[in-house]
Structures are given as C-alpha cells and as structure tokens.
Amino acid sequence: MNHAFEFQFSSSRHVPTLKVLSASISDFRYDRHAHTEYAFGVTLAGRQDFFSAGAYHRNPPGNVIFFNPEQPHDGESGGDHRLDYVMTYIAPGAMAPLFAEAAGNERADRLSSPQTLIHDPVLRDAILALSRLVREGVGSLIDQEHLLQQIATRMVQRAGHYQPVIPTETRPDRLLMRACDYIRAHLDQELSLARISEAATLSRYHFLRLFRAQFGMTPHQYVISCRIDAARGALESGATPGEVALRYGFADHSHFNRRFKRIHGITPFQYQQSLAH
Structure with a gap:
C-alpha cells in the first residue's frame, strides 16, 4: 500500500x-467517538495507540481490542511502523442470545467488559477467522454463526460465571443517560447545550463537568459521533450522502465528508461503495 x-x-x-474494517495507517488519527455496536479487533502489524476507558493504551501485534457499545475511543498508529489491523462490529441485539447461551442464563444477554486490551490467542483466532470470511465473502451462515458463538463464549468465560447483581447506577449516571437519550432522539433537530442539560435536569456547568468526566469527550464530540453513527445507518439503507448530510444537520456535503472521514477513514460515498461489493 502506497497511501x-x-x-x-x-x-x-x-x-x-x-461488518468488518480492514485498515492500514501511518499518518491518520481518529477523532474521539463511540459506536452503538460491540467492536472486536486484532492488531496485525505495528502498534495501535488509543485512549479509552479513562486511560491511554498501546496495543502490539496479536492482541485483541474490545470496545463495549457506547465506549468512547480514538486511535492512531504508534511508533515508526505502519499499523495494520482488523475490527469487527456487530449490534448488541445480535450478540444477546449468544451471550445468554454461553452463560447458561437468559438474563445474561448483555456483556460489559472492563478489559479493553486482551491477550487471548483463542479469541484472537476466532476474530481473525470471522473477519476473513466476511472480507472474502466466503463460507455460509452457519460458519459465521459458529465463529460468533466462539467469540461470545470466550468473552463470557473471561468475564467469569454470571451472577445476577443489583444495579449500582448512580443519580448522575441516570441524569447523563437522559441527556444521551435526548441527543439520540433529536439528531435531526437543532441541539444546544442548554436544551441537552435541561433534559438532564442539570445546570449547564454541572452537566459539562459530569459529561466530560463520565464519557471522556465533550457533548459536542458526542453529538457529532451520534450523528455520524446515525448517518452510517442511513447510508447502509441506501440514502444518498447529500440526503444524509441534510437530514442530520451538517452544514453542507463537504462538512459531512470531513466529519465522517475523521471517524471512519473514508468519505460517506466511499463507505457506501465499499459495502456494495
């Protein structure tokens, strides 16, 4: 690769x-953002440097990166060598029955792991095998389901035996979730800090302070991330980039292109074309 x-x-x-992302980068940095999906990745060559879960990480080749849904992160190539890696993304609803089956408990259909970097050859090999099937368009439904079940089983095994727990959600957590729910419900409308903090029943000052501490990003970064995430779904459904830019409040097509590329590495049109093959 010459680029x-x-x-x-x-x-x-x-x-x-x-979905699977295959990336090769030496001079690119992702804006901080979050996905609604689970994300499982493997560094193939070079070093992957990123911030997530309140800490900076350096991931060497062979290790697994795991992001929970809505877990903010950024990323770039570390050191002097080119970074090659793959990431697989899948919606929580698709993983729910697999987690429940692996745990032997229907209430264990959601998994939230505190581990972002994982050294696990079994998990790594399952992710790589699944990404190859998707990238090359080979194998059957049951082949991909089998590998997803392997990934779910390994993640549950690493989490330990499932035990029901009493939620420990605090009042600030609940208020910030109200803000996030408000943002996602109004992505196609004008948003402001005043309206978002009001939805959380917090003063603007306390909202900004708590949000940054909780999510590691500003409300503005979160709004852009959510809009790009929603735009990605619209692009996958066949909407044109121009329609999507207008729908989600980007100033113009160029602004949408720049924001999308800083999170996904390519333009909205290139993203659509990529998935069409």
Missing part, C-alpha cells in the same frame, strides 16, 4: 449488522 492510510469496510452477506 498514508487505507480503509476497507465489508458487510456480511449472512449476518445482519456484522
């Missing part, structure tokens, strides 16, 4: 919401 960065997205022909 400073290259990104290729692939969509599973068998499993809805399952």
Whole structure:
C-alpha cells in the first residue's frame, strides 16, 4: 500500500449488522467517538495507540481490542511502523442470545467488559477467522454463526460465571443517560447545550463537568459521533450522502465528508461503495 492510510469496510452477506474494517495507517488519527455496536479487533502489524476507558493504551501485534457499545475511543498508529489491523462490529441485539447461551442464563444477554486490551490467542483466532470470511465473502451462515458463538463464549468465560447483581447506577449516571437519550432522539433537530442539560435536569456547568468526566469527550464530540453513527445507518439503507448530510444537520456535503472521514477513514460515498461489493 502506497497511501498514508487505507480503509476497507465489508458487510456480511449472512449476518445482519456484522461488518468488518480492514485498515492500514501511518499518518491518520481518529477523532474521539463511540459506536452503538460491540467492536472486536486484532492488531496485525505495528502498534495501535488509543485512549479509552479513562486511560491511554498501546496495543502490539496479536492482541485483541474490545470496545463495549457506547465506549468512547480514538486511535492512531504508534511508533515508526505502519499499523495494520482488523475490527469487527456487530449490534448488541445480535450478540444477546449468544451471550445468554454461553452463560447458561437468559438474563445474561448483555456483556460489559472492563478489559479493553486482551491477550487471548483463542479469541484472537476466532476474530481473525470471522473477519476473513466476511472480507472474502466466503463460507455460509452457519460458519459465521459458529465463529460468533466462539467469540461470545470466550468473552463470557473471561468475564467469569454470571451472577445476577443489583444495579449500582448512580443519580448522575441516570441524569447523563437522559441527556444521551435526548441527543439520540433529536439528531435531526437543532441541539444546544442548554436544551441537552435541561433534559438532564442539570445546570449547564454541572452537566459539562459530569459529561466530560463520565464519557471522556465533550457533548459536542458526542453529538457529532451520534450523528455520524446515525448517518452510517442511513447510508447502509441506501440514502444518498447529500440526503444524509441534510437530514442530520451538517452544514453542507463537504462538512459531512470531513466529519465522517475523521471517524471512519473514508468519505460517506466511499463507505457506501465499499459495502456494495
């Protein structure tokens, strides 16, 4: 590869919401953002440097990166060598029955792991095998389902035996979730700090302080991330980039292109074309 960065997205022909990103970068940095999906990645070459879960991480080749849904992160190539990696993304609803089956408890259908960097050859190999099937468009539905079940089982095993717990959500957590719910429900409308903090029943000062401490990003960064995430879904459904830019409040097509590329590495049109193959 001769370019400073290259990104290729692939969509599973068998499993809805399952996508794979193959990336090679040496001079690119992702804006801080979050996905609604689970994300499982493997560093293939170079070093992957990123901030997430309140800490900076350096991931060498062979290790697994795991992001919970809505877990903010950024990323770039570390050191002097080119970074090559793959990431698989899949919606929580698709993983829910797999987690429950692996745990032997129907209430264990959500998994939230505190581990972002994982050294686990079994998990790594399952992720790599799944990403290859999706990228190359080979294998059947049951092949991909089998590997997803392996990934779910390994994550549950690492989490330990499932035990029901009493939620420890605090009042600030609940108020910030109100703000996040408000943002996602009004992505196609004018948003302001005053309206968002009012939805959380917090003063603007306390809202800004708590939000940054909780999510590691500003409300503005979160709004952009949510809009790009919603735009990605609209693009996958066939909407044109121009329609999507207008729908989600971007100033113009160029502004939408720049914001999308800083989170996904390619333009909205290139993203659509990538998934069409």
